[in-house]
Amino acid sequence: MADIAFLLLIFFLVTTTIETDSGINRKLPPTDEVVDPPIIKERNIFTVVVNKDNRLLVEEELMEISDLRQAAIAFLDNGGGKDEEACDYCQGKRDPSSSDNPEKAIISLKNDRETSYKVYIAVQNELVAAYNDLRDREYAKIDQFSGLTYREAQKRYNDPRTSADDKAKLKPKLDEVKAKFPQKLSEAEPSKTN
């Protein structure tokens, strides 16, 4: 009986992992005032507004959250710029009234003070997913052999068990993809209801 108990004990010892938390990482802007805010063209901004009833207004139009990811991808991947601002890896419609290139494209998120937190997280999640989908696509182009997607590669890079060698190999590829689709998500201070 005691043997069985020890066997069970060892089994549980080996299989249990202490759960680590996970979530969406964000960086807040520093407080110091920008003296001279850069002028950004209207077409390079993708505005997302969430109101107090948790409804979405994207580029001045009502939208369901299930369509948000595709809309964001279409905006980021548009590549409407000419000459110096052209984007050779974009596969979008090249609509001159949408973003010039991913480097210039900014997503602006604004919410109300009464927006519920879980809807806000859902919107954040979909916007991050849009970037990740595009980065997956670009990553597949430069790293055909490993069979990893950008998300998997990033996870492996952050895993403390990955050897320094592998990390050094992954880093330039990840950086290249990140430079192609930099995450430019700006958050406005929330508006007050009433």
Next chain:
Amino acid sequence: MSKFKKKKGGDLPAISTASLPDIVFMLLFFFMVATVMRDSTLMIQNALPAADQIQKLDKKDRVMYIYAGKPSSRYQDKYGSQARIQLNDKFADVSDVAAFVLAERAAKRQELQNVLTTALKVDGETNMGLVSDIKQELRKVNALKINYTTRVGDYTQNMN
């Protein structure tokens, strides 16, 4: 005749202790399986929202936690049902966040002080107003790396 002889003496036979180790092991397993590790006692409801584009929050020594949500039912008489912030084991106001972050930061090792992440464990039903207030406070003390802690799941779970 001896067949009908009364048993002598009122002594009880000794209880066998052979099965004691098994009982102890059973207890051990019960507690091993039933325990949940947690750092501070939650006084708020804390149903995290779901997301799937998430990153792991490794290295617990460089994370500080800020909880927010409605007080749980047994604290509601005293603290009301408005969403509140919990720091360590106490309810706190928005104005306490900055002092908390500075204290946490001072308690960490020197080399970790600049790489700290603030994990926001906020209940899904909370209004963004409270979360924005926390974020403003964090900006004031230059704690810019944050993590919206979520559970793993599809975003549609948040929409009902």
